[in-house]
Amino acid sequence: MKFTTTLLASSAIIGAGTLAFADAHADMAKEMTLVSWGGAYQASQDKAYLQPYLEMHPEISAVWDESSNEAVAKLRAMNEAGNVTWDLVDVVAADAIRLCDEGLAMEIDAEEMLAEAPDGTSAEDDFGDLLVSDCFIPQIVYSTTFGYRTDMVGDTPPTKICDVFDTEAYPGKRALEKRPINNMEWALLCDGVAKDEVYDVLATPEGQEKALAKLDTIKDDVIWWSAGADTPQLLADGEVVMGSTYNGRLFSVIEEQDQPVAMLWDAQVFDLDGWIIPAGLPDDRLARVKDFVKFATDTQRLADQSQYISYGPARLSSAPMVGKHAELGIDMAPHMPTDPANAKNTFLYNYEFWADYRDDIDAKFQAWLAQ
């Protein structure tokens, strides 16, 4: 008897689940799944855009999914399975370009979907060049750069990117990202290639060999990282003397966690991060997402975000509104990668180059790593 009841109960559960799935056909969906990177960055988005939005719309519920790292693969799988469960996905610009090319992200009409600046400037002009793809809604400018242990570098702290390759002056391990992007550029730059020729050289097999040969000189001293949180941990442990990571992570290590670490801004690589809307959302969910995106990317919200993390807002009109850190009360402007004092020598992530050469150079880089 007992068992029959269990069986009945479980089939009832299954039935209820299917029903729940078929439900929800209002004008605007009441639920949103937002995908982001976790950590301090997601927390800044939560505080700056999502919580204010939820306060305005108490009937809505939203969940975060920390899957941005594998967003491209997951969106492909979702699309193949015909079951896209994400409503809004935070990705770096390069991933947005890929998703857009594959038709997995919806094309955006900036004029129609994004709010204009307070002074009436159109969204398209306000974001300007940062709209690098038709599907991409930029939120922030971040950079990949180096931090070093102030107590492990003696009296002459590193000032140039090439100090990373100087194991005699700065003995100890370095943390580098386990991918060719950025590392190859830095290697060539420190191998005597002029900055404006870096990508021309890197396009040739000899240039790639040259960059790997330069990296080879410090290979034994490198700890390779793959998640943005690795380098802060390694720096805090004193396992590495310097390491690359996203500038916001270093800001948190230095200012919020009070570690003996300082920034090395030389040759930082700018990159963009922003939203994409998955293609083919049902109407009610699309309507909800559009409403949220318009709110979350307006001038005030992007400026608010910079109270929580040291990434530059992607709107021109937000820049003057960058204020103080919400908890520490320090001025955020000098910690922005775009601050003139920090941005003396910078790269911009070369989307076109890496779109063309990534697979090829990746293979070579991985082969070199395995040697």
Added chain:
Amino acid sequence: MVALTPISRKPVGFYVPVVAAAGAFAGLFVGTAQGSGLLGIVIGALTMGALAFILTQLIKNETIARWGSVILLAVIGFILGGVPMLVLGVIFGWFFGWFSFWLYEGRYRAKVAPYLTPGQVLWHFAFRIICGAILVFLITPILVVMPLSFNAENFFTFTPEMLRFDPEGYSLRHYKDFFNSSAWQGAVWNSVKIAPAATLLSVSFGTLAAIGLSQQHVPFRRAIMAILISPMIVPLIISAAGMYFFYSRVGLQGTYVGVVLAHAALGIPFVIITVTATLVGFDRSLTRAAANMGANPVTTFFRVQMPLILPGVISGGLFAFITSFDEVVVVLFVGSAGQKTLPWQMFTGLREQISPTILAVATILVVISICLLTVVELLRRRSERLRGMSPG
């Protein structure tokens, strides 16, 4: 244990080198921590060898010698490295004082059989040391997590304050994070909802399957068994990807029911295996006897068969529960952010932010598992006592 063998004092040439070897071993660790393992070995061997000689040959009085060695090493430790080294010094002083006299007086021989050769005595102790070392190797990673979870910093690092036993270096903030964060609390509730449901399903289906498959007349028993057990053998990622596409099509992806069903599928093999094993010892004439007395099959099952195979069912259920509670790969595919379980939250937390909150959660889980296992063991002993069986 009583003394089995008369003991006698041993010559200096035997025990001093042995103590020195132990000192070298300890020195290896201390030295490596300070930057030079080789130097540590040499210093450890020399000082501990000399200490053994002085304690046994010059001081002679054992009580004084052993207290002296504790105090001496504690003071040296304190001068060299403050409170943490003082603790280490006390431990080393106690151990080497005891070890010197243990060897010198020949006490190590007292409790082993008198007919053993020196080689066998050596093996007797070497075996215990190896077992101890394996235990340490298995348990240290778990133990290290516990003090780190009280770290006042946001990193997986033993800070200098922590090593100095400075209260400033410790805090409960990561525990506070865990209890105050809606993400973690949501994950706990999801796990608590999903795991029991999945366990219930796997126990019911697994037990039924095991009973059915143990009947002689069922055709293709081996093939069916192989299919049912396959989730245990097929790499998890393949089951997960398969379930993802299948569940997406039938509308179960991203629902609680989907995750529960997926976890039940993973748990069923464990139940089948444990129940099949207990059924081997089950006497079929009992069910026939029950049928003879007029009981229908369902009554027979619940009143006769079930109580006898219950230990297998329960241990299978425990495995199924742990499988679901620990599982991260399948839930990443089959679940959506709304069904984020505890392992999923730990996985993303570890990858994206390396926050010691994970360590606090790990500590809580370890403590809960210890409590659960203790309770289960106590209950088992109690029921054995009540049944008049003495614990093994």
